[in-house]
Amino acid sequence: MVTIMKGMGQIILLCVFSLIMNKFVEVLHWKIPGSILGIIVIFVLLQTKIIRLEWIELGAKWLLAELLLFFIPSAVGIIKYQHILVDNGVRVVFVITLSTIIVMACTGLLANKIAERKEQKSS
């Protein structure tokens, strides 16, 4: 019970913080989304020990564990664009599949190469 209260409290804290960040970028007309600014601010606050990890760790863990749930309403939004998908679906799937394979090959091979070279150097 205490754990649930603690986790919930931390989630509320993160929500409030996220609202503040949104307001902040809105008022200052910054081009970056409030959530990205939020990641940076929380990260800096943790690094500089202004906030302690225990204050948000549990809430953050819960939010990240259920991340998929928060995407579902946007995915259901597909219902509004049925005609677009019926007309272009095959081509869209083709673009997504091929582009994803290209990105994977590029990042994977590059990271593998650099990591191998690093290992050779250190041995």
Next chain:
Amino acid sequence: MILALFSLILTIGLYWGAKWCYKTKPKVYLSPLLTTPLLIVAFLLWTHISYESYNTGAQWLSNMLQPATIAFAVPLYKYFNILKKHATEILVSVLSGSVVAIVSSLFLARGLHLNTQIVDSLIPRSVTTPIAMGVSETIGGVPAITAVFVIMTGLMGAVIGPIVIRLLRIENEIARGVLLGTSAHGAGTSKAFEFSSIAGTISSLSMILAALITLCVTPWLMALML
């Protein structure tokens, strides 16, 4: 009001059910991100409830994306030393991967003569939804369509990722994480955790980096390629 509450409960309920299904039978086509929206779409079509009325309740879940994105600061902080240790391979590969994602989506989509609105909505498809939707809006796409493309990318990435890893013989855990996180955001990251916790951690870092990079370079790349 009652309908709003109902759609909220329906979404969470179906999601829990789908999650349980996936746990007992972890097949890609049973991924909660695929089954839950499909069931809800079928339900809305059957009952003639409009998306707008469904979303009055369900948007509370979408609103949680913001704090959930901020929550990524926690793993970023916890594993910062791993990031520092492998900074070169992560930064170089994520940067090139993100640029390749934008450029290849743009050229493939244009090559297939998709209309501009769809092309622009496709461009940020490889990064996490909140950022992708933001980028989409900036460059003239439709955020809601982008959200659908992002999810399609995630599903596709989770299916193709392990195959690509096997075919290209990517045995380094760091490289596996970078590959999955850069190409398929959160869905790729949950797949990466199935490989190892290092791959998963690197994948979540790559996903955050890819989002930041895409956010910064997309408008600039678009201006370059017009």
